[in-house]
Amino acid sequence: MTVVNRPQEGRAGGWTRAVTARPRLTLLLALLFTALAVVAGRGVADRLGSGGWQAPAAESAYATKALEKHFPASQPNLLLLVDSGGATVDAPAVAAEGRALARKLAGEPSVTGVTSYWDGAAGLRDRGGHQAIVAARIVGDESAAAKVLERVAPAYRGDHGPVKVSIGGPVAVRHELQTTIQEDLLRAEMIALPITLLLLVMVFGSAVAALLPLCVGIIAILGTNAVLRGLTEFTDVSVFALNLTTALGLGLAIDYALFIVRRFREELGRGAGTLPAVAATLRTAGRTVLFSALTVAVSLAAMLVFPQYFLRSFAYAGIAVVLIAAAAALVVLPAALALLGERVNALDLTRLIRRGRPAPGEPGAGWGRIARLVMRRAPLFALATAAGLVVLGLPFLRVEFGTADDRQLPASAESHVVQQHIRDDFAGSPGGAIDILVESSPGRAALADYSGRISALPGVERVDSPAGRFAGGRRVAEPGPAEAARVADGAAYVTVLAKGEVVDQPSQRLVRDIRAQDPPFATSVTGIAAVVVDSKDSIAERLPWALAIIVVVTLLLVFLLTGSVLIPLQAVVLNALSLTAMFGAVVWVFQEGHLSGPLSFTSTGDIETTLPVLMFCVAFGLSMDYGVFLLSRIKEEYDRTGDHRASVEFGLRRTGGLITAAAVILAVVMVAIGTSRVTNTKMLGLGIALAVLMDAMVVRSLLVPAVMRLTGRATWWAPGPLRRLHARIGLSEGESATPGTVPDTRDSRPDIRDSPDTRDAGGGSRAARPGGARGERDEVNAGR
Known part of the structure; x- marks a missing residue:
């Protein structure tokens, strides 16, 4: 036909x-x-970011930008973990090297807010006294920060006299x-x-x-x-x-x-x-x-x-x-x-596999x-x-639900190792605390009352504020030079260190508890746990x-x-x-x-x-x-x-x-x-x-x-x-x-x-059957 x-x-x-x-x-x-x-599309990967989990219009996003502008030291994204080996971080040679690293880092372009344990930040020393942290913030967006990190990291990573330095922090994790x-x-x-x-x-x-x-x-x-x-x-x-x-x-x-x-x-x-x-x-x-x-x-x-x-x-x-x-x-x-x-059927590479085998039955049967x-x-x-x-x-x-952090990386990744040391050996979580931006020119007494109430909330390790350090609902240390730096341009910030993980459920509940407070001034809460909540x-x-x-x-x-x-x-x-x-x-x-x-x-x-x-x-x-x-x-x-x-x-x-x-x-x-x-x-x-x-x-x-x-x-x-x-x-x-x-x-x-040998789009076949479509329906009915 x-x-x-x-x-x-x-x-x-x-x-x-x-x-x-x-x-x-x-x-x-x-x-x-x-x-x-x-x-x-050449070089597209180099222009892509590794963040994007934060809602840009959220309270935490606003507070992060404001703190970065007024208090860059409150938002460190670069951490140098300084390991003194067998000595303590208070040993003279170790302390001198730690201060020298901090001074050198503070002189790097696009790096600001440098602080360290040797500058009076007691929370930046581990419990055993053998490790301490130099914290800083690299300014700019993700791409700019990554370029700065690539430039400065080789000069700090590795051995420096009596100490060994490893690099961590959010910018290192992203990179x-x-x-x-x-x-x-x-x-x-x-x-x-x-x-x-x-x-x-x-x-x-x-x-x-x-x-x-x-x-x-x-x-x-x-x-x-x-x-x-x-x-x-x-x-x-x-x-x-x-x-x-x-x-x-x-x-x-x-x-x-x-x-x-x-x-x-x-x-x-x-x-x-x-x-x-x-x-x-x-x-x-x-x-x-x-x-x-x-x-x-x-x-x-x-x-x-x-x-x-x-x-x-x-x-x-x-x-x-x-x-x-x-x-x-x-x-x-x-x-x-x-x-x-x-010729679409050319170069049949399966002929050798099929050779000598019986002919297959109806495809799709x-x-x-x-x-x-x-x-x-x-x-x-x-x-x-x-x-x-x-x-x-x-x-x-x-x-x-939580957020991505360094544990997304292999256990051997440098930034993962640094952050794991911080989780295991440091009180609270440097670089992962809950930060509170306080606006409307708060008074010292009102800040002290507010900080005390926050420190009494379940799951709080301590609170650092311009009014001093608080724990368990009371002041445990008077304000010093570090606390004085928490006030600028009619605003202040308070840092809350939680007892648990940075983004676990208790930390997220703590964020909501803090936001539920009603102080006599405007506040905005940020930090990793707050970003997750938002x-x-x-x-x-x-x-x-x-x-x-x-x-x-x-x-x-x-x-x-x-x-x-x-x-x-x-x-x-x-x-x-x-x-x-x-x-x-x-x-x-x-x-x-x-x-x-x-x-x-x-x-x-x-x-x-x-x-x-x-x-x-x-x-x-x-x-x-x-x-x-x-x-x-x-x-x-x-x-x-x-x-x-x-x-x-x-x-x-x-x-x-x-x-x-x-x-x-x-x-x-x-x-x-x-x-x-x-x-x-x-x-x-x-x-x-x-x-x-x-x-x-x-x-x-x-x-x-x-x-x-x-x-x-x-x-x-x-x-x-x-x-x-x-x-x-x-x-x-x-x-x-x-x-x-x-x-x-x-x-x-x-x-x-x-067409007795036709093939279909799903491997099936319309082999010859008496009666055409009607015969096909009869066969289906007979099969049932």
Whole structure:
């Protein structure tokens, strides 16, 4: 039979002509874009920050800026840990060297507020008397402070006569975080790329086809780096966003390219010519890729509602990489396919593996059997799977929120070692105290009364104020020269040293207790614990808006894809269920430290406040990515046949292998990211890898078919006005058809009986069956 395969006219046909009319020119422009992106994105990592957890409009942010301006010594970000060896820090030679180090540091440009134990700050000596601290503040933003640190650190680190100096403090921690992340990201790419290529060869069989997703991923990553470099001219961007750029750039490019290339090969297998196959691919898989990209972009865009630039950075990177990956998949990939044609199947590297083995059965048959089994026992699978996911998420009920600190770094990192010595050996926490900015020209008596009341609060070690030192509700030392320096320009500051950890729950409660006081003057509280409290409050305030954006736009997009009211609701609920294992594991592993040894990290007993929000947005978007792939093929078959149960089986049979392959490849990329020595990056990579695998292998394979079987044909119900709206503006992957009819497809697809070896986008096959579509439904019914 002669097959006539004419692309459908309209927007899809116009787009096909646009990207395939001059494919060589399209690829040349893509190459030019990539080259420009390399130049524009050069040095992006050096311009990124390693902070961004603080809400800029919070009370703590205001107090930090005011204290930095009026009292730079109150906000030290550089600490020199001076170790006297066997002697005491009061030994004459040690004391002389300590004072010399402090004087030298005070003379460095951009360094201010230098103080030390030998200048009268008694709290800067350890309990054993063998270590002391020189504290200072490097002025300027993160980038400027990092440059100053790089300049001055070599002159102070190491042996100085009778003492040995190590460098710590927030600026040193940030610098080591940034350096470590850059090194780990390069290593992750070296791990992920060859493994990904090997898996793609196994999935496609063809080395030529396997290289296409990597090309799309490289374009997406380099293009996003250029976007981030441009954004650094206008706003702060977190260095952690580079990890998301790599992970999503490779992961989504592979997802989209898998879907498009598989569909193109399917159309070729049906007997279509190259250009008609490209047209059919863009009209079907291309629409699905577009919907998928929009859903992922919306999930990531929701982070823009938060004020912390750490979260906003992931929105910038995520939106850019998703849109560039989708554009490359819908522009560059079709042009490449138009040039390759049948050669997309060239260089089959799996022939040696298959040689001598019996011919495989029908591709996708296993997924069909799973679908039939699940739908026969739908109530059991639905209940057991949902209950199991909920149980896996229960540890998240014990979550405690904190902030990132030096313990994100490996235990051997210099700044981590310094801060650990301070935690273990010093009273209170130098550089991590709670600071109170006092304004409105407070009097000495009022300050003394206020400081005494603060010192009596639970969890307070001592209070240092212009009125003296207080502990247990009373003054224990009269004010001296150091206390006199706490007053300037009609303002003052009070330092509260807590008994516990800097950001543990008692310290956070102490911040709220201090703010609950009602002194006769204006006060603002800052410090690391106050930043955490403000960050939690800021996220709690904005979280409903972010969730509303994700849910509403997801419901709208899935409705436009399916025309159903129930399917969008199912998609949101089931996607959320797929994330429970990730959140439970985050608490059980990283907060409680159950696998801290094998995974090589230091448990802090809490989770960085912004991280669950980030992981939710990324993992939810990726889950919707796979959900759209599955629903689009189910919808296509339901439009063609009107058989609900057969359509669910068809969708899983056609996409089960595709989704699983894409999930495994993305998990490999995320696990490579998870090999980072930085705990937050490790948590992000391993957590999202777990979420992706649970979504693909449990939710899409078991829970979705079970729930759709339980809802039956009501799955596709929509009220009349919405049905008419969808008829006007909705999009679907298949040809338009009235459910329950089998349209004449001779103009757009060949008779399947003439193509006994066709392959589909999910590893399935439409092998010859008597009776065409009706015979296929009869076989499904017989299998049940």
